[in-house]
Amino acid sequence: MRNPAREEEWARWMRSAIAGDARSYHKLLTAVTPHLRVMARRRCEQYGAPASEAEDVVQEVLLAIHLKRGTWDRSRPLGPWMAALVRNKLVDSLRRRGNEIRVPLEDVITVLESEERLDAGDRLDVEKMLARLKEPQRTIVQSISIEGISVRETAERMSMTEVAVRVSLHRALKALSALYVGTTN
Numbered sequence: 001m002r003n004p005a006r007e008e009e010w011a012r013w014m015r016s017a018i019a020g021d022a023r024s025y026h027k028l029l030t031a032v033t034p035h036l037r038v039m040a041r042r043r044c045e046q047y048g049a050p051a052s053e054a055e056d057v058v059q060e061v062l063l064a065i066h067l068k069r070g071t072w073d074r075s076r077p078l079g080p081w082m083a084a085l086v087r088n089k090l091v092d093s094l095r096r097r098g099n100e101i102r103v104p105l106e107d108v109i110t111v112l113e114s115e116e117r118l119d120a121g122d123r124l125d126v127e128k129m130l131a132r133l134k135e136p137q138r139t140i141v142q143s144i145s146i147e148g149i150s151v152r153e154t155a156e157r158m159s160m161t162e163v164a165v166r167v168s169l170h171r172a173l174k175a176l177s178a179l180y181v182g183t184t185n
Contacts, residue, residue: 006031011078018069029062032082036061039086048178049094060089129176137172140165145173 010028017025040054040061064085072081130138136158143154144165155165 007077007079011074014069014072014078015074018072018074029065032065032078033058033062036082036086039083040090043086043090047090047094049090053090053093057086057090057093060093061085064089133172133175136160137168137175140168141172141176144169 010032013024013028013031017028036058037054040057041051043049043057044051044054061082065082068085072078130141133141139158140154143149143157144151149157151162151165151169154160155162158165160168
């Protein structure tokens, strides 16, 4: 949260609400709802969920605040607690609805292996997509899928087991699939 004064005011209202002050509780919910919407929209975008999912998440978070307000540690800031609720409710929602992005890994590998035929603009796009991966996934994808180095050699180079390299490659390609689908929508 970027506004410590607002954070403290919200925390004060939450403490009063927990103590039974209905007016403070109303102020809190009225004040945090727009903030929750912004967080939910950002999370939807981050997870590749439709923007329409944000309002449902906000409603679930408001209900969770009501039901779980007693679990909030009064000595801690309220913003991170609410941010965790937003993230958890969005993940729960996506799981319930079965929202999964499925792109065959072979399709991603084919795109990555065909980099030689890409023009400069497409190469930049591939580099941008790879830059969004975390280490060691980025290095593993570059090594195996782009440079053509074997799993064994990559594992030795990175001081990892071959199984760990394969798992990391699979996860990286899955993440790239999700990113690719997200950029083409």
